Amino acid sequence: MGWRYGPQLVEHSLPIGATSRPSVGDAVRMGSPLATGTVLGSPTRVVGARKLGVEPEDVDRVARVAVGADVIAGTVLARTGRRFARVVTAPRDGRLVHRSYEGDFYIAPVAGTWTVRATMEGTVVRSDDAAVSVEGSAWTLQGVAAYGPDAFGELALGVDAPTDELAPGRVDVRLHDKIIVGGARIAAEAITRAHACAVAGLVAGAAPAGGLRVVYGDEVTASGGSTREDRPTVLCLLGFGTGALPNAIYRPFVAFSGHRAAIHVASARLFVFAPEAMLDASLDAPALVLSGDFGGVRPLEGETSLTGVTRFASDAFCEGLATKDGVVPVPNVLPYDAPR
């Protein structure tokens, strides 16, 4: 399959402390703020039900402030009685973040703000404090792993051929806020340089795993991972090491150059917002081959034939497939879109 145009569901997880988010059915645009919230400090617990002399489940009835609301020191959180009133007030400025089952209030200071932006244009289909999901249509390319925060920008080619490596020298400040398409590989130097030049994101067949460790830390895994802090965004389409892009994947990048795009890191997908008619949807990506030493991934091209059960250099026996680059184990050949 490779590139395809169609409806996509994109889930954006939210950190704790959301203050605004869209309602289900709202229309959103790619790159626009989807939800905003506050970074919260250590909260203060304020005794509620016991001080008010009510049962915890009755605190709702006497509460004056909803969970999630901003308060200033002295704000009345809850109040009972008329002549001999019992009152619970906020001891500090901040937000009412939580009410415990025992009827106590938690007030946390606001230490900063966060914003989650939409990586898809369409309609909100789910919205709660945990996540906002958007459904929309776009040209979509599934990658194998992505790293960093979600990225938004215009697509720009950074290489001249699908087998080229993105040279750090090709990355400069003129490419700021763009998503650069590398070829078979993006070196760690190119990743850090792109970040320094305010490039929005990088897409390539593969990235060196060691370079990813340098950029994202030793905890990085092959599954990728989204981060919220300011880091480069990298989308690996085929694997790690080297991964020459098949023409069926690379040529649409040429056509899409200049169009708005987004990388959704959690699902390792690239969305390009271009007209459906722009590309021939029947352009199938070839199968992929994992090299015998696991060092890289390449597209399966040219004539192939089954060789039956074959003995490989490692003494392993399994069905083989003769390719122009030699016989490969059949399990090491997978369709582009195979789950992995």
Next chain:
Amino acid sequence: MTAEPSAPTRYRRTVDVALESRVRRWTIDEREGHLSFDDQPTDDPSDDHTRVGYGRAARVAVFAGPGPELERILRRAVLASGAELVLFLRTTDERGLIERAAALRDARVDLVLALIAERGEADGIVDLIEALRLGCADRAPAPRIVVAGEPHAALRAKAAATGVPVELLPDPRRPEGITAFAHRCRELRRGTDHGLILRDEALEELARLVAARGTDALVVDVSGGSTSLVRADPRGDVVAAHVAPLGSGVAADRTVRRAGLDGVRRWIPWAIDAPTMLERVFNRARWPDAVAAEASALALEIALAHEALSHALVDAADAGIVEPLRDAPLTIVTGAAASFARASHTALVAIDGLASPMPTTLHRDADGALVAIGALAARMRAAGGDPTALVSEELTRRLVPLAFVVPAPLSRRRKLRVNGAEHLDDELGPGAFFSVRQRGPADVQVTGTSIDAHGTAGELGIILDARGRPLLLPPRDAERIPTLVRWFAALDLAVASVA
């Protein structure tokens, strides 16, 4: 007129054993109470169809009071369940409500095990439950909480968990509590696939079947995405550690994250730079059921299997169950570690990974048939039957000794006697590692020591291991590589051609 003898009844079963993404199918014929496994299975499953798989990943957080003993027990419960322990929060945790809630949200917890050891810990546990409510209440599906321990405090914790599904289970400090928690986690991993036999259930049943013959049995399973150690005794009692994700295939990257690059690289008998190795690890992790076509990839898988096994034992040590899971008179290796083309690769992984100081008869399940037998038996037992007699013959046929491994910690040169005869071909001194050609029952004595071991030798004979415990590898490549090559060569490996 005489009645014609009736034809023997024949019953056909199918067992599908899931690998990383593929499935290996076994067709099993039952005639007159005996099973026979077909190595050339048909494409169509029979009506009696057993499926063995890993189930879905279950991410578990634990809430508990401080105390190392409590932590050991809870780790043991999680290891027995096959779930992944993603967060261990103590009531003394110094983080505030927001940080705890954020940690729980980021950990994407499926199940929380909250143990209230004594009534005074209830306040702390309730605070942790408040953090769970703040962090995960809106998640769909919401995480479940399993509360155990002091009954009154458990009820208070249950009341605090408004909006989150709660169950009360027996205290995991008692054996039935561990069993109940493991059962609950397995239900979660099975999801709606009620007929699925989990791989860890099959391994436990296999260990029970083998141990029922009168000897404690240890099953060591290193597969692509999980690593298990299961010990059973003749009474049927099982101690198990199922660690996921940790393995030599799709969890290769997780193994490297735990062991470190150098931890894995040290087992590769030639020089390889860290970035190159990491690329191979990452590609392997994202390519289910990939075949190591080149020797370098095979060496990587062997190294990963070594470390997966070592780190499963580290987890078992943290849970206080390492001794039973290291030493058993009979060891069976299953999974990817048993499927290497050469039996000696399997032996090296088991010997070095377990680093057991006790002699053991080593077996390997090269084609996965023993796991299929275990799965079939687990299904029968779950249905209320006793599978022992039915699978006995096939189990005997498949359970072929590979080697008799005798660790011999030595301080100076000694003499080796095998079945009473002195063995003079190899020098037995500190650091020695060699194989003595022998098949069948073997008595091994080392003069001047208390070693007097009895076991059964197989294809790899008797393996004498005087390298000492813990096994130490020289840090420098110049010494490490020749040492590793010597160990590989000792078990007849063609490493030279690769190097």
